[in-house]
Amino acid sequence: MKKKIERKGWLWLSLGLLLISASMAFAQSSANYRIKADVIGGGGGVSSSTNYVLSSVIGQPSVIGVQTSPTYADHAGYLYSWLESIPYSGIVDYDGDGKTDISVYHPPSGLWFIRKSSDDTSYYVGYGGTDYKPVPGDYDGDGKTDIAVYHTPSGLWFIKKSSDSISYYVGYGGSDYKPVPGDYDGDGKTDIAVYHTPSGLWFIKPSSGAADYYVGYGGTDYKPVPGDYDGDGKTDIAVYHTPSGLWFIKPSSGAADYYVGYGGTDYKPVPGDYDGDGKTDIAVYHTPSGLWFIKPSSGAADYYVGYGGTGYHPVNLPYLMGWVY
Secondary structure, eight states, rough: HHHHHHHHHHHHHTTTTTGGOOSSSEEEEEEEEEEEOOOOTOOEEEOOOOOOOOEBBBBBOOGGGGEOOSSSEEEETTEOTTTOOSSSEEOOSOOOOSEEEEEEEEETEEEEEEEETTTOOOEEEEOOTEEEEOBBOEEEEOOSOOOOEEEETEEEEEOOOTOOOEEEEOOOOOTTTTOBBOOSSSSSOBBBBETTTTTTTEEEOOOOOOOEEEEEEOOOOEEEBBBBBSSSSSSSOOOOOOETTTEEEEEEEEEOOOEEOOOTTEEEEBBSSSSSSSSSSSEEEEETTTEEEEOTTSSSSEEEEEOOOOTTOOOOOOHHSSSSS
């Protein structure tokens, strides 16, 4: 169940806006961006402001109502915000029911707003603030996502365990180190890890208690894109070279390293399990055109989807954790 949950979280994070393109009923737009509806199957209704127009809803009727504040609008029970206000918006399993929960993180206040899929109730938790990046994961291995943040200036990780609500911190990183958490040892727990861009070194702290280790893989102009590309249940070290569009992947299974040409300048890496086979697929988002190019790991034909454009950021892990942007 644990592995299944992680894949769902990754899948939604990677798809972000992409999922919405499956429904072509109608669309609402503003000068900032457009959202197509309806998503997953909800009802009608439109929530709008000078910053956005959002056609509802994600699997829920709009009669629940609208609540607003200067930083967010809660339409039909779902929380939305200006793109500039919330760089993290993802779905992971905070209540442990095997389904992904909608959640957003507000950096200025450090507030996490979470809507549980188990009973549709919402709550918020204060954990973080400016200079703190969200790094949610199952650090205690209880099958639920833990709220966690990484403080870039100090390199401190602050983790709030879902199993007992006790918080702790770990010093691992600092300036020029990007958080790259993942299950590198395959024990079902998220490992603390960082990628040092100038040197290309990955520093990994296994949750299993094994000794910390580092791997040289990358460097300047190489963006970290970890994922389970070989489907063995462990996170693989991987980097994307922007100038050339090459993906370099180091399988955790012990297979030989390999590279794939897919992308280039103006293409952002957006890896994820788009075909649901349990393996991370190579994919890129072309900012000028708004096209998503996806290379399925299943061997199916490559395909593309138009969704986005200049001024739009793909809602996926590389963007959310600051690996790419």
